[in-house]
Amino acid sequence: MITGLILIILGALLGVVLWKMFQGGAPGARSSSAAASASGPTVMPMAAAAPELIQARPGDVISIPGAAEDFSDLDFTVDRRSAYESMNRRWTDLSGEFRGRRVYLEIWPGSDPQVIGILDPRKLTLPDVGVTEEQLADFDARQDPSAFLTFEGKRWQYEASREVGYYENEAGSGEGLYRWTFRETGGDRLLVIEKWEGEPFEVRIARRLNAHDISVFRAA
Numbered sequence: 256m257i258t259g260l261i262l263i264i265l266g267a268l269l270g271v272v273l274w275k276m277f278q279g280g281a282p283g284a285r286s287s288s289a290a291a292s293a294s295g296p297t298v299m300p301m302a303a304a305a306p307e308l309i310q311a312r313p314g315d316v317i318s319i320p321g322a323a324e325d326f327s328d329l330d331f332t333v334d335r336r337s338a339y340e341s342m343n344r345r346w347t348d349l350s351g352e353f354r355g356r357r358v359y360l361e362i363w364p365g366s367d368p369q370v371i372g373i374l375d376p377r378k379l380t381l382p383d384v385g386v387t388e389e390q391l392a393d394f395d396a397r398q399d400p401s402a403f404l405t406f407e408g409k410r411w412q413y414e415a416s417r418e419v420g421y422y423e424n425e426a427g428s429g430e431g432l433y434r435w436t437f438r439e440t441g442g443d444r445l446l447v448i449e450k451w452e453g454e455p456f457e458v459r460i461a462r463r464l465n466a467h468d469i470s471v472f473r474a475a
Contacts, residue, residue: 308370308466309347309362312336314474317349317360319464322374329374331358338422340429348421362466370464371445379458384446388456391416391435391448404437404446411437411446 311317315333322329331351339346339361346363356376363369381387384406394402395416402413414436420429430451437446445461 307471308360308469309364309368311349311471312474316472316474317351318470318472319372319374320468322372322462322464323353324376329353329358335423336425338425340420340422341417360464360469368466370466370469371447371461372464373447373459373461375460375462377460379460381448381456381458384448384458386448391456394435395433403440406446409442410440412440414438414445 308317311333313333313336317331317333319329321327331353333349333351335348335350337348337350339348344363346361348359348361350357350359352358353374359373361371361373381391384404386404390404394413398416400413403410404413405411416433416435419432419434421432422429432449432451434450435446435448437448439445443463445463447459447461449457449459451457
């Protein structure tokens, strides 16, 4: 009789322990939703780059992590959306103001867009990069991928040169320019040399960017 009563009491205690374990879960374990609630709401951009980047319009804000000179985020409001076209391929040019200067993003469409950013404030000349107009003509005539120039003690490999059409605000008949592109060996930078009609040669330093790292915040 006493033995049976003890067994009943022990069984009841075991039931209480098991019930507590199932209610509380394993020690230290939390569901992902609970963890998210504890850390506060997650603020997401209204559109996260990749394919959406090419749909950005004036008024949208673009944020590029760590792209400023001090490695802070480079944020700018798009105030101009234009287009380039060459060899039956068209791509988008987005620009805006950052710290008193104009910055540019060029985006080639596709499921995984290719992006270059002209974010460096320097505007260089042909003598600055050690190349002449005659040498550029030679690069263009040969179209030789093994050709290169030297700048800042580094080798910049010839990548392409061609005529490009520019359509401001994606309208009109377009304006022509000629562009040479050189790729920094072992880096993600590009030298972009352009000649617009009636204008001197302009040299800018660009960077290849990962579209998936860029956030787009839609205008209200």
